[in-house]
Amino acid sequence: MRLIHTLVGVLLLLLTVGSILRTLVVPRGLYSALVHRLWRSLRTLLRWSATPFGGYRAHDRAQTWLAPLILLGMLGVWLGAMLIAYTLLLHGTSQLDWAVSFREAGSSLFTLGFASGERLHLSAIDFMAAASGPLVIALQIAYLPTLYGAYNRRELEVTLLQSRAGEPAWGPELLARQSLVDTETALPQLYRDWERLAADIGESHSNYPVLLSFRSPQPNRSWVVGLTAVMDAAAIHLAVNPRSAPPEARLVLRAGFTALRDIARSLRIDFDPDPSPETPIRLSYTEFDAAVAMINAAGFPRERPTPDAWPHFHGWRVNYEALAYELARRSDAVPSLWTGPRDFPAPPIPPARPADRRPGSPPKG
DSSP, X not given: OHHHHHHHHHHHHHHHHHHHIIIIIOOSOOOOHHHHHHHHHHHHHHHHHHGGGOHHHHHHHHHTTHHHHHHHHHHHHHHHHHHHHHHHHHHHTSSOOXXXXXXXXXXXXXXXXXXXXXXXXXXXXXXXXXXXHHHHHHHHHHHHHHHHHHHHHHHHHHHHHHHHHTTTTOHHHHHHHHHHTTOGGGHHHHHHHHHHHHHHHHHHHHHOGGGGXXXXXXXXXXXXXXXXXXXXXXXXXXXXXXXXXXXXXXXXHHHHHHHHHHHHHHHTOOOOSSOOTTSOOSSOHHHHHHHHHHHHHTTOOOSSOHHHHHHHHHHHHTTTHHHHHHHHHHTTOOOBTTSOOXXXXXXXXXXXXXXXXXXXXXOOO
């Protein structure tokens, strides 16, 4: 039995070290079963705690705690697994009983130094345990600046988008507001900024999936909603104005759905890598028609009739709609227009447009 305990201890130690390396060290977007299970369990628990209060705001407040709880859970699971592994190794390679093995493993792992050191042949295991605890904690501490650096870059652009696309962001509103304030010439730069951000998000959020659980500071903002809004705006722009649409619109669409696919691969979400333009989408033509009418009423020019523009918009959106909906659902993002359903009951929230108070503007109402 002691041989079995030793082998189980070695296996558990290897699995724990592998989990630490693939989560904190290897920049490759490797799937982490630990992060996924913690995310699923804690997200469900927080959603249940918010259900009696109802509404999106209650769920947003509850899910704010998801990311820090995952980080603490990761550290706790790793240290707990190492404690069990070293207990098994000490018990399996000596005549120590379980209580003494546990005490010595804990003393070495957490560098408390109160366990007996009389058994020299166990010193190697004690030294390994003494090095493991501080190393895991140091890696976790070094992990945080990387997470918060990526988070700050993401949230800066999401915050800047608020004045352009409303809150929560919506693609048609982005185009309408640019027409209302005569800033259509700023759209190419916006597309360039979000092309770069999409590449950043694809790299950082696939390598460090816990970033998906970090929510925006404001409840009506979300990176996945913002990215979907920019891609929808670019798709409408290309579909309605094929001659005058800037080339940056194509580039942000490509960068956007590439980023979503990179994240989906790291989370093991199934998707069609080359969907047909005729593949059905969940957004209806009626919704598209109403949105284009709203944009045109705001003064956005149109080169192609709406029925002719729909197949082109459909052909773009089929590349990202399913993944955008799934990531918005998983991240419990604000239920904005054109981003799909959520796991909690909440109607879509339209963006609030500020009143036009320029001199000579028609009075409200």
